[in-house]
Structures are given as C-alpha cells and as structure tokens.
Amino acid sequence: MPTHYQGSPVAKRALDVYIKLDRAAGAVSSRINAHLADYSLTVSQFGVLEALYHLGHLRQKDLAQKILKSTGNITLVIDNLVKRNLVTRKRDKRDRRAIYIHLTEAGKALIDNIFPKHVAIVEAEMNVLSPAEQDELARLCRKLGLQQA
Amino acid sequence: MPTHYQGSPVAKRALDVYIKLDRAAGAVSSRINAHLADYSLTVSQFGVLEALYHLGHLRQKDLAQKILKSTGNITLVIDNLVKRNLVTRKRDKRDRRAIYIHLTEAGKALIDNIFPKHVAIVEAEMNVLSPAEQDELARLCRKLGLQQA
C-alpha cells in the first residue's frame, strides 16, 4: 500500500512505515481474532476474560486500562458478559465506588478452552518471523509506542 | 505490557510481540489522528478524503478497499461527507451500478490544509526511529501482514 504523496524522502519514509505498521497490525489482529466469532465473543469481551484469567479479579477501572477502552464502554462490555453468566460484579467493601469483576465457573471454563487455541494462532502468525526478527520487532514497537508526541 | 502466560518460550515470545505490535500501532495511530478532531473528521472520513486527494475520484467499492471498511460503512461515511459538502456522488455512465466520489472545492481545500500537518505529525512520530530502523520495521510489517494464516 504505497503512499502517493510527493514529499521529502524523510516524509515519504515516515508515511510508508506508518501505513505498513497500521496495515500489518490490523491484518494480524483480524486473523488472530477471527476464531472468537466461534464463541460469539467480541475482541473487548475476550480481552476482559483474558485479563481476569491471568490477573484475577479486577476493578472495572483496571479493566478499562488493560484493554484501552473508556469506562463507559467497559460498563457495557461487562453488562454483556454478565448476561451470559461469564463474569459477576462484586462491590468493593473498602471502597464502595469500585466494583470488582470476577470470572464465574462458566467464564473460567470458556477462557480455559479458548486460550490455548488463541496462543496457537498467535504463534502461527508470529512464527513467520524468526526469533531474532520477533525480538527486533518488539524492540522497535516498544520504542515507537513509548514515545509521547 | 508483559503477558503473564506460563507457556513455552516460543509461545511467550509470540504473545509478547503480538501485544507490543498491537499496542504500538494503537498508540501511534491515536496520537497521529488526534488532530482530526480539530476538523470534526473521523479517521474513516479522513481516509476517504486522503484517498480521493491522491488518487482522484474513486468508486465507493474502491474506497472501501482502500480504508478497509465494509461497503455498508462506506455508504454512511460518504453520506456524512456529502452532508458537509466535502464530496459529491456521481453515477457512472458506463456502469450504472457504480458511483464515483469526487472531492468538492471545499473538500479539496480542507484536505489541502490538513495533509501537510498530518505529514508533519507522522514524521515526528516515526523519526523516533532511525532511517535504518524504519526500513527494518517496514520490512517486518510487510512480512507479517502478507502472511495468510
């Protein structure tokens, strides 16, 4: 997807890298997340289940930070997971503003089932690159992402 | 954002790279697109204007492919741009199923104004990496993105 912009070489390179980064991330994510449709899970719902699976119960605020969504959105995502009995809400006794989200047994069973498949798909995608290339990509992404422009 | 998954080293590396790629692309895109709010443009709307700016008039089908959205979505995006008189629809005489989208004078003026700023922002983001690093990132993204898993 080359850019057609007639600018300085520096600008053209920057635009080209940006577009390639965006396209690659989009293509990879869409391939990796395609199997979630088998479980009628959205990417956000899966992100919540995965975070709870690995980190234990979390407040909605923490979940919002984990999956990079607004707190308003998290309310809806949790609502939909609660409807399917995959998570439950428990008001924090110490700080009654906050609500902890817990995986139910059904939620635990579901993510237990999905996660190994998810890992296999991610591995298959990423193993197109050699281990050294993967490390280099991770390094470049870290450098780019941490930037605050 | 390290993963907490206790899997094989190969799996852990793959998950780590995938997450970093996703986060970096998201962070960079959100910083780059932030200025679009100044013009009340969404990313999709900007994508359409930019494609028309550089490639000339295009059919809705082509625009959908360019910005990686469904044709149903393009109908809405174009509707909203038409409302603001930034583009016009012109039925193709040869193939009456198709509609060509053209930039209006106002649309041309707007993208003329925005695009140089956009390029400057992309340059500033990407120049955190050296030219060699940018080329390497582009290469790795191409390799990853072209994969069909």
Next chain:
DNA sequence: TCAAATCAATTCAATGTTAAACTAAATTGG
C-alpha cells in the same frame, strides 16, 4: 471539620461498524 476536589461507575446521545438481506445493474454461459 467540612467544602472542594477527585474518583469509579453509569447513563445518554451521537456516531461508527459489521453482517445479512435486499435492489438494481451487468455479465456469463448454455
């Protein structure tokens, strides 16, 4: 102490997004 500020979650309005069903036009191949 207590008023002001901050914070977690919810609600609402506006918009985006997709998939699927649909319309109308063009193409294909028997």
Next chain:
DNA sequence: CCAATTTAGTTTAACATTGAATTGATTTGA
C-alpha cells in the same frame, strides 16, 4: 437469447465506542 450469477450500493438490526453529564463515594487541605 435469457436464466443464473455476480456485482455495487443501500438498508436494517445489533452492537461497539466515545465523550460529556451525572451520581454517589472518597480524599484532601485550609
């Protein structure tokens, strides 16, 4: 030629997403 298929765009239903306003709870500092 014409029936079947394909194609471009629209519509609809369902849901996602955000930002702003709101509610209720906690913290802060004068």
